[in-house]
Amino acid sequence: MQLSELSEKEVNRRHMKLDVEMLEANAYPPPSPLFHRSSFRLLRRQLISNRRYLIFLAIFLSVLLVTYQSTNIYKLSGSTTLDPLNVCNPSRLATTPIPLPPKPDADALTKVWKNLKVLFDQHAPLPSEIPKPKHSGDNDFPSKEKLAHILNITEGDATQTRLEHAAVLRHIPPYPRGIFAGRGIVMLAGGRYSEYAATALTMLREVGSQLPVEVWMKNSSEEKAGWCTELKEQGMACRMLEDYIDMSLLPHPYQWKIFTMLFSSFQEVLFLDADDIPLRNPDYLFESNVYKKTGAILWPDYWLHTGSPLVPYIIAITDKASDMLQDEKTVESGQVVWDKRRHWRSLLLAVYYNYYGPKFYYTLISQGWSGWGDKDTFPIALKAYGEEYYSVPHGIQTIFVNGTIQGIAMVQSDPTNETFADPLFLHSNIVKWSVSEFLCVGCSTDAATVGRPSALENPQSPIQSHLKDGKRIFSMPQFEEKGIDPEPKLWKCMERTACRTVWGNAQLCTQTREHMSKVFGFRFNNLGDKVCVVDP
Numbered sequence: 001m002q003l004s005e006l007s008e009k010e011v012n013r014r015h016m017k018l019d020v021e022m023l024e025a026n027a028y029p030p031p032s033p034l035f036h037r038s039s040f041r042l043l044r045r046q047l048i049s050n051r052r053y054l055i056f057l058a059i060f061l062s063v064l065l066v067t068y069q070s071t072n073i074y075k076l077s078g079s080t081t082l083d084p085l086n087v088c089n090p091s092r093l094a095t096t097p098i099p100l101p102p103k104p105d106a107d108a109l110t111k112v113w114k115n116l117k118v119l120f121d122q123h124a125p126l127p128s129e130i131p132k133p134k135h136s137g138d139n140d141f142p143s144k145e146k147l148a149h150i151l152n153i154t155e156g157d158a159t160q161t162r163l164e165h166a167a168v169l170r171h172i173p174p175y176p177r178g179i180f181a182g183r184g185i186v187m188l189a190g191g192r193y194s195e196y197a198a199t200a201l202t203m204l205r206e207v208g209s210q211l212p213v214e215v216w217m218k219n220s221s222e223e224k225a226g227w228c229t230e231l232k233e234q235g236m237a238c239r240m241l242e243d244y245i246d247m248s249l250l251p252h253p254y255q256w257k258i259f260t261m262l263f264s265s266f267q268e269v270l271f272l273d274a275d276d277i278p279l280r281n282p283d284y285l286f287e288s289n290v291y292k293k294t295g296a297i298l299w300p301d302y303w304l305h306t307g308s309p310l311v312p313y314i315i316a317i318t319d320k321a322s323d324m325l326q327d328e329k330t331v332e333s334g335q336v337v338w339d340k341r342r343h344w345r346s347l348l349l350a351v352y353y354n355y356y357g358p359k360f361y362y363t364l365i366s367q368g369w370s371g372w373g374d375k376d377t378f379p380i381a382l383k384a385y386g387e388e389y390y391s392v393p394h395g396i397q398t399i400f401v402n403g404t405i406q407g408i409a410m411v412q413s414d415p416t417n418e419t420f421a422d423p424l425f426l427h428s429n430i431v432k433w434s435v436s437e438f439l440c441v442g443c444s445t446d447a448a449t450v451g452r453p454s455a456l457e458n459p460q461s462p463i464q465s466h467l468k469d470g471k472r473i474f475s476m477p478q479f480e481e482k483g484i485d486p487e488p489k490l491w492k493c494m495e496r497t498a499c500r501t502v503w504g505n506a507q508l509c510t511q512t513r514e515h516m517s518k519v520f521g522f523r524f525n526n527l528g529d530k531v532c533v534v535d536p
């Protein structure tokens with residue numbers, strides 16, 4: 001008999017028999033009493049006989065799930081007391097807690113400095129001060145002939161300074177055992193540079209660095225309330241220079257960098273400026289062949305050396321004035337890798353140069369041209385001792401504002417790749433990545449920022465239209481050819497600063513998330529009292 005020829009009664013009887021057999025065999029649980037038995041059997045027969053119903057049900061459930069999730073997308077919280085760690089983004093968190101760096105031995109380091117100060121005071125350069133030349137309106141790079149006739153240092157002063165310098169070289173104390181240990185990152189912050197540091201340090205963890213970090217400031221008055229406590233959760237510790245040295249001896253901030261490296265508890269240091277942002281995890285630098293071979297890595301600046309021809313003579317690498325350094329690139333010290341044990345003497349000699357930096361050595365080494373400051377004291381000290389170091393062969397890549405020819409930042413390259421310039425650090429020397437300096441409205445009335453409107457408020461800012469109209473800031477072709485796109489990740493760091501740290505508030509948080517959503521397609525899901533950043 002054909003199935004179509006069966007009476008409805010016979011069909012129902014057979015299905016009832018099949019139900020009993022399947023129930024006895026525990027093939028499926030009994031139907032809910034909320035449904036009539038015949039209705040349940042009818043629905044089951046329809047689903048089994050036509051797979052389209054199954055497909056429809058799957059689509060229907062998926063739509064329900066998406067609709068439910070969409071009700072939680074982009075609910076901006078007005079609170080700044082969110083969970084301090086972005087638990088929805090495990091890529092920026094260490095798989096294991098990063099231990100805090102050990103606190104430097106203040107007594108031992110204070111003793112080291114006192115002995116150095118005595119040595120330095122006994123061997124001051126002459127004259128006691130060189131006026132810094134002004135080169136306003138002179139944009140052309142100076143010729144060697146011009147460089148030879150800028151400073152008025154007498155032959156007698158030059159000879160005496162050479163003798164004083166030689167005495168310092170002879171009496172530099174040996175490397176102290178038991179004071180320094182391990183590897184770590186050192187950053188100089190303080191004042192408005194602390195917020196730049198907040199972005200850079202967040203990016204450091206975002207790209208996966210596991211190294212402990214010391215964040216140095218002049219004194220506790222420069223600390224943003226609560227910030228140092230937040231940093232501890234990321235394996236970072238605040239340090240104050242005034243705990244180790246009388247800061248009246250260091251009137252210029254350019255002098256402070258070398259002292260953070262000196263007083264750091266680490267033996268092996270990666271120093272980063274507060275506005276120098278890692279584009280990749282830099283931890284591998286300490287394991288690179290170039291570092292293992294030399295113990296010091298320096299990156300180039302734009303310019304050739306503009307120092308006085310007396311520099312080689314004073315540091316005793318020549319017997320008379322020479323232009324030998326003027327064919328070399330100067331150093332850009334936004335990032336420095338240094339093994340203090342291997343290069344202890346040259347580190348202390350660089351400390352000597354910086355101790356007398358603003359009044360003598362900064363001007364001797366640069367003659368007032370671009371780069372006046374601490375940056376070239378590092379290679380000069382290494383040359384004076386004849387110590388080997390690695391100079392990264394790739395020049396700076398200038399990054400431009402999207403749609404303009406306005407430079408905004410410098411990219412420094414991976415020292416382990418001698419063939420290609422692979423981006424490693426983004427030194428934001430023009431426009432600093434600070435959420436308040438980008439987006440804060442009315443902050444220029446605050447005492448700390450009076451007269452400094454945010455980029456969003458300032459028509460002269462090269463990025464105002466980008467922030468107002470929701471556009472990318474970086475010109476992308478320069479990054480696309482390298483296969484990277486750092487800007488979305490930078491904005492994730494800015495979001496964390498604005499929404500989850502002491503630097504933020506509800507206004508900054510909202511504006512940051514709106515920009516990220518509009519420009520890159522980020523989403524923000526409320527998960528209870530936490531907000532999950534959903535990558536585009």
